Amino acid sequence: MIRFFTAVSLALFPLSVLANERISQKFEIEGTRLIYDTEKINGEITERDIGALKRALRKHTEILEIQLNSSGGSVHAGTEMAGVVMKYRLDTYVGDECTSACVDVFLAGNRRHIAQGAKIGFHQRSWGAEAVQRYYRNWRERKNWDSPFEFGAWIYADTQIEIHEHLAYMISRxxxxGFAVESMKAESSEIWYPTQEELATAGVLREAVLPPLERPRVVAEPLSDRPQVVLQQKK
Structure with a gap:
């Protein structure tokens, strides 16, 4: 009798509820789509989201697309998540907004599309003054920086490498x-929102399926040589 009532209950249970599964505060499964939304908790892209994304895709092999809604966050986390999206050859979709580090994840998609009225936002990356100071204090002996001026020279060179690699990633996708260069014009406190037509013309939106590529690199040195906490500070 218990089995009978259980079977009846499942039969009457809405299929839409069964199809949805909340993995975390930011991730939710909806059919073959994985929804990643940092804005519903007023959050941002963080290192923890990398593992959550990997676990979701390992468990739910039916996922074909990831829907993004985020104003950005950690450059390193966005880069790593982009690599995961490329590995699983997912499509990407934006229903509302995808800005800053979120764009790296979006560009990792094979098919990339957005809803009518949705926005893709670009601006320069940033590294907070306090994080820069901590990095100098923690690494000056290992890097043999005798003064903050030598550290400044290193930052100047390292930033150029990082910008080159980011532009190369965009072009490879x-x-x-020309659009990739223009996307870095707005200061970190500003956001450039191209029109949907501009995004399509520039190749940000596309229907074509790209061959698998290596994940984008953000830093010049191996990750093991830089504390992850430092990479998390770049946005």
Missing amino acids: GVEA
């Missing part, structure tokens, strides 16, 4: 080179 099919984004027009």
